[in-house]
Amino acid sequence: MTLLILGLILFLGMHSIRICAEGFRSAQVARFGLLGWKAIYSVISLLGFVLIIYGYGEARLSPVVIWSPPVWTRHLAALLTIPAFILLVAAYVPGTRIKQKVGQPMVISVKVWAFAHLLANGMLADVLLFGSFLAWAVADTISANRRDRAAGITYAAGPLSRDIGAVLIGLVAWVVFALWLHGPLIGVRPFGG
Incomplete structure (x- = not known):
């Protein structure tokens, strides 16, 4: 269950930046450029997605x-x-x-x-x-x-x-x-x- 929760935090956390931290997002775009920010966003989101899949599968083994x-x-x-x-x-x-x-x-x-x-x-x-x-x-x-x-x-x-x-x-x-x-x-x- 821990991996599922960590994956949700990473994936949904990255996808929530525009909801609750637009200023942070703007600062990162200014710091890394739009493509650089999108690369960081994508890598962290992908890691979160993989953890969600693995963690959900693991959690289903002990329902x-x-x-x-x-x-x-x-x-x-x-x-x-x-x-x-x-x-x-x-x-x-x-x-x-x-x-x-x-x-x-x-x-x-x-x-x-x-x-x-x-x-x-x-x-x-x-x-x-x-x-x-x-x-x-x-x-x-x-x-x-x-x-x-x-x-x-x-x-x-x-x-x-x-x-x-x-x-x-x-x-x-x-x-x-x-x-x-x-x-x-x-x-x-x-x-x-």
Whole structure:
């Protein structure tokens, strides 16, 4: 569990600098340059991510049960991850109406993903992992929306084809991940088998 917690601190800590230490970030960009800061940020984030993966896998070997979710929550989680995938794709397709409406589709995707997994999993490691990501995503959405409002940033919508593309790519990615990748990568097959 220690490695999971350390990984969460490193990964989410780096991703929280803009939330609670914008001045520190600006000072580091001035000190190292934007590319230098991004390199430091990426290395620490990657180390945190590796520790999260390893620590979560290790924690699952000695599970601490907090609650036993009913089976239907797995089905609800599977359904909720569909919009999570679509929102994630919409974050990277320029000019979607989705981004125009929600502002921060990637972070909202993380919220939906984390919430879905909290519903369907009742181990202590799950609560730490998904609860931490959910709390971070809520704080980051608030912070990013404030920054956008202060800077007068708005997101323009392009043609509807961009949204259709984001939805289709998100659906295909969800199917591929749910049916073929989640089991080998995570160790749990959402649809049995």
